[in-house]
Amino acid sequence: MTAAAESSRPVTRASEVGSPVIALDAMGGDRGLDVTVPAAAEVSLEVECEIVLVGDERDLRDRLAQHRHDAKRIRIEPSEGAIGMGASPREALAAQPRASLPVAARLVARGSAVGGADALVSAGNTGAVILACAESFSRMEGVSRSALAAVVPTERRRGEKEDPFSLLLDCGATVRVRARDLVTFALMGASYAAIISKNPRPRVALLSNGSEPSKGTEEIVEAHKILSGLRSIDFIGNVEGVDIPRGTADVVVCDGFTGNVVLKMLEGVSETVRDLARFAYRSKLAWKLAMMLLATGLKQIKTLTDWQQYGGAPLLGFDRTCIKAHGRSGSRALRNAIKVAARCVRQDLAGSIAASMTELEGRAPSR
Amino acid sequence: MTAAAESSRPVTRASEVGSPVIALDAMGGDRGLDVTVPAAAEVSLEVECEIVLVGDERDLRDRLAQHRHDAKRIRIEPSEGAIGMGASPREALAAQPRASLPVAARLVARGSAVGGADALVSAGNTGAVILACAESFSRMEGVSRSALAAVVPTERRRGEKEDPFSLLLDCGATVRVRARDLVTFALMGASYAAIISKNPRPRVALLSNGSEPSKGTEEIVEAHKILSGLRSIDFIGNVEGVDIPRGTADVVVCDGFTGNVVLKMLEGVSETVRDLARFAYRSKLAWKLAMMLLATGLKQIKTLTDWQQYGGAPLLGFDRTCIKAHGRSGSRALRNAIKVAARCVRQDLAGSIAASMTELEGRAPSR
Numbered sequence: 001m002t003a004a005a006e007s008s009r010p011v012t013r014a015s016e017v018g019s020p021v022i023a024l025d026a027m028g029g030d031r032g033l034d035v036t037v038p039a040a041a042e043v044s045l046e047v048e049c050e051i052v053l054v055g056d057e058r059d060l061r062d063r064l065a066q067h068r069h070d071a072k073r074i075r076i077e078p079s080e081g082a083i084g085m086g087a088s089p090r091e092a093l094a095a096q097p098r099a100s101l102p103v104a105a106r107l108v109a110r111g112s113a114v115g116g117a118d119a120l121v122s123a124g125n126t127g128a129v130i131l132a133c134a135e136s137f138s139r140m141e142g143v144s145r146s147a148l149a150a151v152v153p154t155e156r157r158r159g160e161k162e163d164p165f166s167l168l169l170d171c172g173a174t175v176r177v178r179a180r181d182l183v184t185f186a187l188m189g190a191s192y193a194a195i196i197s198k199n200p201r202p203r204v205a206l207l208s209n210g211s212e213p214s215k216g217t218e219e220i221v222e223a224h225k226i227l228s229g230l231r232s233i234d235f236i237g238n239v240e241g242v243d244i245p246r247g248t249a250d251v252v253v254c255d256g257f258t259g260n261v262v263l264k265m266l267e268g269v270s271e272t273v274r275d276l277a278r279f280a281y282r283s284k285l286a287w288k289l290a291m292m293l294l295a296t297g298l299k300q301i302k303t304l305t306d307w308q309q310y311g312g313a314p315l316l317g318f319d320r321t322c323i324k325a326h327g328r329s330g331s332r333a334l335r336n337a338i339k340v341a342a343r344c345v346r347q348d349l350a351g352s353i354a355a356s357m358t359e360l361e362g363r364a365p366s367r
Numbered sequence: 368m369t370a371a372a373e374s375s376r377p378v379t380r381a382s383e384v385g386s387p388v389i390a391l392d393a394m395g396g397d398r399g400l401d402v403t404v405p406a407a408a409e410v411s412l413e414v415e416c417e418i419v420l421v422g423d424e425r426d427l428r429d430r431l432a433q434h435r436h437d438a439k440r441i442r443i444e445p446s447e448g449a450i451g452m453g454a455s456p457r458e459a460l461a462a463q464p465r466a467s468l469p470v471a472a473r474l475v476a477r478g479s480a481v482g483g484a485d486a487l488v489s490a491g492n493t494g495a496v497i498l499a500c501a502e503s504f505s506r507m508e509g510v511s512r513s514a515l516a517a518v519v520p521t522e523r524r525r526g527e528k529e530d531p532f533s534l535l536l537d538c539g540a541t542v543r544v545r546a547r548d549l550v551t552f553a554l555m556g557a558s559y560a561a562i563i564s565k566n567p568r569p570r571v572a573l574l575s576n577g578s579e580p581s582k583g584t585e586e587i588v589e590a591h592k593i594l595s596g597l598r599s600i601d602f603i604g605n606v607e608g609v610d611i612p613r614g615t616a617d618v619v620v621c622d623g624f625t626g627n628v629v630l631k632m633l634e635g636v637s638e639t640v641r642d643l644a645r646f647a648y649r650s651k652l653a654w655k656l657a658m659m660l661l662a663t664g665l666k667q668i669k670t671l672t673d674w675q676q677y678g679g680a681p682l683l684g685f686d687r688t689c690i691k692a693h694g695r696s697g698s699r700a701l702r703n704a705i706k707v708a709a710r711c712v713r714q715d716l717a718g719s720i721a722a723s724m725t726e727l728e729g730r731a732p733s734r
Contacts, residue, residue, distance in 0.1 A: 172576060175576060175583070175584060176584060207628060208624075209539055209542060209623070209624050209627035209628065216542070216624065217542060217543060217624060240627075240628070240631045241627065241628040241629065241630065241631030241632035241633075241634070241635060242631040242632065242634050242635035242638070243635065244632050244635055245632065245635040245636045245638070246635055246638070254628075256576070257575075257576050257583065257584060257625070258624070258625055258628060260576035260577075260607075260608065261574060261576065261607070261608040261621075261625055261628075261629065262608065262628065262629075262632060263608065264607045264608030264609040265608035265609065265611050265612065265629060265632065265633075266608075266632075266636075267608070267609050268608060268609035268610065268611055268612040268613055269612045269633075269636055271609070271612070271613070
């Protein structure tokens with residue numbers, strides 16, 4: 001333990017039984033070790049969990065020594081190299097089986113009881129993260145497709161913490177879905193939202209091109225019928241695009257193609273508004289003054305569109321938890337991703353999803 | 368001709384050969400006659416075209432007398448009642464064959480050479496407008512699905528008029544598409560954009576969940592291959608959601624489900640930003656002052672998201688032109704819709720689309 005590792009805050013110890021073990025892909029993301037190590041160090045001082053940093057051993061030791069951390073809560077698992085952010089997932093994973101991402105995924109697959117971990121956190125190549133999980137984890141019973149669930153900023157707030165966001169899934173793991181997939185996405189999303197927003201009965205909706213049950217693709221119409229018959233979730237029917245920023249539903253369910261377009265469009269909109277504001281700022285004295293006066297208000301809007309505070313998107317459908325942080329994540333986003341992963345383990349997300357599947361299994365044939 | 372109809376401006380006469388004849392569904396839209404009559408009256412003083420007001424004869428005569436107009440450019444075609452905005456299109460059209468919308472559509476189908484009209488403009492029930500066109504018009508050769516093309520505000524500007532919007536199609540006419548449909552949407556969208564933005568060679572893209580040609584549904588991947596082989600349009604490949612507000616492409620092509628979600632989400636985003644601004648405005652003196660200073664800048668942003676100035680969305684794929692104005696259209700939006708319709712007739716939109724289809728017919732089998 002280095003001097004930097006001495007914490008002045010009172011902390012409980014990771015050695016306590018049942019403390020979540022989080023495997024962090026320390027080499028992943030646009031900024032790699034520059035953000036993963038500080039994030040892990042800081043979380044170790046705050047949260048009762050163990051973090052396994054998976055990456056180049058010497059680099060990790062050197063960097064860790066530079067940050068105050070709780071050495072009892074951090075360990076290092078050596079790996080070789082990293083999967084490139086722009087690499088083809090299948091080829092890269094086949095060529096680099098010892099890279100940080102697949103090593104971390106296998107560690108989680110093994111489980112914390114036998115020296116592995118409980119959950120994976122990675123800011124790496126999204127396709128590679130999904131594939132690494134598919135290769136190492138088992139799919140939950142009754143789930144045939146996984147879903148990536150992202151948060152989108154909304155006007156309406158929800159849950160005990162008054163979160164100003166709703167959950168959108170799938171955001172790109174499954175481009176083409178069947179009705180049954182949409183139904184499992186709805187159940188998984190509801191379980192996750194209940195844990196993450198402390199919202200015991202989130203309102204779940206299908207995204208469609210009209211609110212009537214007859215609207216949408218045939219998969220949506222069929223999913224609408226099945227969901228209407230389930231008592232375990234609060235299904236409010238179809239919502240339209242206009243309801244996404246409003247926040248009419250707490251969980252919005254769609255196929256991965258639509259979710260990807262929606263999510264990226266929201267990114268584009270924030271970017272455009274920011275650019276317009278910046279341009280205006282430069283152009284006029286009155287604008288400059290106005291912007292100064294508006295500073296606090298703009299901060300409110302920034303908070304609303306600031307994905308960093310929400311940590312990352314869970315990959316749902318596997319027996320293990322995986323939180324995919326944004327590739328551009330800074331240390332704060334990664335800290336939040338680790339905390340979210342720990343909360344999912346502690347509150348048994350997988351068990352909660354499995355329980356909600358029981359009703360579906362009893363009612364609809366698995367096809 | 369009433370006193371109000373005397374125009375002080377110099378105008379050319381509609382009796383000139385080849386002047387476009389526009390059939391206006393005068394009873395359609397949320398505001399019906401309150402906006403359709405003033406819009407027609409004003410356009411008659413400005414633009415060389417003839418407007419056929421389709422609606423209740425006596426109401427139309429009474430209202431028209433209250434607005435200055437050029438009586439030589441306006442005529443009335445009697446109809447009975449209106450299709451309700453929330454009505455089921457199929458049932459309503461079957462029950463009300465003499466309503467303003469189907470009468471106007473049949474007038475256009477007949478053609479201006481035999482006393483009918485060249486183009487339809489309606490702010491009515493979208494589904495009913497699409498169905499009325501499908502029932503009365505013929506589909507263009509080589510086109511098996513129609514597409515509704517809406518404008519979306521963008522950061523980048525384009526064309527001779529530096530229009531700050533791009534065209535998105537389909538926005539809801541065809542929920543499920545085949546590759547061939549996406550290709551025809553691309554060709555039709557390019558022809559329309561060339562006319563409307565005076566942009567002789569618009570950049571056309573497919574909306575997908577990644578820029579690589581392999582990304583998207585199998586229909587998108589196949590459409591990408593076909594479009595890459597066409598010389599008659601400037602196909603720039605796939606764009607993502609983030610590119611929509613940026614305005615990377617002049618014409619963005621997608622299925623009607625995705626287009627509907629995208630368009631309605633943009634509406635929701637503007638609405639949310641407006642609500643936040645209004646809330647802020649009420650809450651603080653500094654904000655009030657800032658808002659006053661920002662007024663001109665906000666007007667810029669408002670202009671960007673103001674669909675009223677673009678009139679309406681063309682329904683493409685038929686031998687006749689139809690411009691669907693927003694249900695909430697005011698008189699200005701309707702004026703613009705009528706002008707756009709007249710321009711499409713004058714510049715032979717249908718002929719331009721047919722010409723671009725020739726290359727496709729020669730290359731790809733119609734399936």
